[in-house]
Amino acid sequence: EAGVTQFPSHSVIEKGQTVTLRCDPISGHDNLYWYRRVMGKEIKFLLHFVKESKQDESGMPNNRFLAERTGGTYSTLKVQPAELEDSGVYFCASSTGLLYGYTFGSGTRLTVV
Amino acid sequence: QKEVEQNSGPLSVPEGAIASLNCTYSDRGSQSFFWYRQYSGKSPELIMSIYSNGDKEDGRFTAQLNKASQYVSLLIRDSQPCDSATYLCAVHLTGTASKLTFGTGTRLQVTL
Secondary structure, three states: OOOOEEEOOEEEEOOOOOEEEEEEOOOOOOEEEEEEEOOOOOEEEEEEEEOOEEEEOOOOOOOOEEEEOHHHOOEEEEEOOOOHHHOEEEEEEEEOOHHHOOEEOOOEEEEEO | OOOEEEOOOOEEEEOOOOEEEEEEEOOOOOOEEEEEEEOOOOOOEEEEEEOOOEEEEEOOEEEEEEOOOOEEEEEEOOOOHHHOEEEEEEEEOOOOOOOOEEOOOEEEEEEO
């Protein structure tokens, strides 16, 4: 079974630019999550999709962040315009249900300079 | 008070010893608890889940849950150098759909 795939693995962009992160969940996993880890802090929830619907987006920092999951398959997370404080590692995870825990992708390390 | 608290470490144990990792949480109604292992630069990997009070064993790993005291711990028996990693405690807090709340993690170093 293929795991959760994220790309790019690294992205360095200038403040004010736009970046789009992509996540391909495990096939058949209806639940898809985005999390972020800022250096020195804990992994924090951003949002949760069930299929193509946003179930919970309470963790999205502001309206510069836009997540989509068209067709209920892969998901994108766009940051526009990027700010310095957006730097961190963005993890995507998928699951069939909470009782089974999540499977995480390898993350995208975003650096805004 | 943080919702999920862990000592950041590093926790250093000699090879072959028992490593004990602790986590406390603030929400008394929490029902689901998870331990993830994260090697440097890698993704978190689920190693244990626990839902009921008491112990749950899986190989060299034992998760312990005490809901009355609001703590969950992970014991690693016969610690090996390959166990050196950051261990993340994650809790499903009441009323948060299927969102997990993570602690900052405890870095474990197993020394030769």
